[in-house]
Amino acid sequence: MGMHKDQLHIDEAIVGRLVAGQFPEWRHERVRRVATDGTVNAIFRIGTDLTARFPLLATDVATTSAQLTREAEAMRELSAACPFPTPVPVAIGSPGYGYPLPWSVQTWLPGTVATSEGSAQSDQFARDLAALIRSLRAADTRGRKFTGSGRGGDLKDSDEWMELCFHKSEGRLPVDHLRELWAAFRSLPAAGSVVMSHGDLIPGNLLVDEDRLVGVLDGGGFAPADPSLDLVAAWHMLDHKGRALLRKELASDDLQWWRGAAWAFQQAMGLVWYYQESNPGMSALGRITLIRIANDPLFSQPRHSH
Incomplete structure (x- = not known):
């Protein structure tokens, strides 16, 4: 079943025709779908070195084209700042053969997709995460401010969404306790600054x-x-010990740590009910994250300002 209402259809045959027609240099490469828990794009490998990404949600061509151009610029910027390999944008394709939107091609990276519990107890993984976050924070914002809403901005912007999530989660999750947690999270002071x-x-x-x-x-x-x-x-990937190590490595103060949990909580609340039938992996991630937050002793006591 599709994950979203009005989800676009894309399959290997359509991708093969699009590739052959628009990028003839790759026409002999094998096209195969990549099974992922991703919710925004369908992913296809082109040969051994490339990946094509097709947006799953319908919108207009101009909006998608502008979005893909922005994403390519952001990917190049991330690659320059990131201490670990990242995909590099290669091309943007056009609509065709029944698929109505532009699509993108980028390089393929080897490796195994991480899971919520696979490296949860690993000190080395926690240190690698800290190295990643440190490096991204150190990148130059070039004077830019946060420009959106929702995640990354004011926590209170999510109130309406969270109310829907609590309503949809009745019978699935301990909603009364989760409401109490959100009441504490949403009242946190603003971050005060932005980083990449x-x-x-x-x-x-x-x-x-x-x-x-x-x-x-x-x-x-x-x-x-x-x-x-x-x-x-x-909270998505580390157990209590791993989280403590990550916090120590990043020297996160109380406010920053609480806000990190708040963003994880906001994200997880939507995953559980929305993807329960259509994407069980994402739904399970939400449950695990909420359990980690709800069971963390830090959030069972009032936050003390430092």
Whole structure:
């Protein structure tokens, strides 16, 4: 089943025709779909070195074209700042053969997609995550400010979305307790400054080799945001000990750490109910993240300002 209402259809036959027609130099390369828990794009490999990404949600061509151009620029900027390999943009394709939107081609990276629990107890993985976040924060914002809403901005902007999530989660999650957590999170003071942020450090966007981080995917959202936004990785991928090590490595103060948990919480609440049937992997990630936050002793006591 599709993950979204009005989800676009794309398959290997359509991709093969698009590639052959628009990029004849790749026409003899094998095209095969990549199974992922991703929710925004369908992913196809082209031969051994390239990946094609096709947006799943319908919008107009001009909007998608502008978005893909922005994402390519952000990917190049991320690549320059990131201490780990990232995909490099190669080309932008045009609509055709029944697929109505532009699409993108980038380089393929080797590695195994991370999971919420696969490296949760690894000190080395926690240190690699810290090295990644440190490097991204150190990148030059070039005077840019946070320009959007939702994740990375004011936590209160998510109130309406969170209310829908609580309503949809009745019978699935301990909603009363989760409401109490959100009440504490949404009242946190503003971050006060912005840094460059990946913006979506979930397991599906990181590649590992055993317990080492070896690649960073989906860099099209690299932009200025709340310094704590990339800390969502702590609750998406680390156990209590790993989180403590990550926090120590990054010297995160109370406010930054609480805001990191708040962004992870905001993201996880939507995953559980929205993808319960259509993407069980993403739904399970949301559950695991919420359990980690709800069971963290830090959030069972009032926050003390420093």
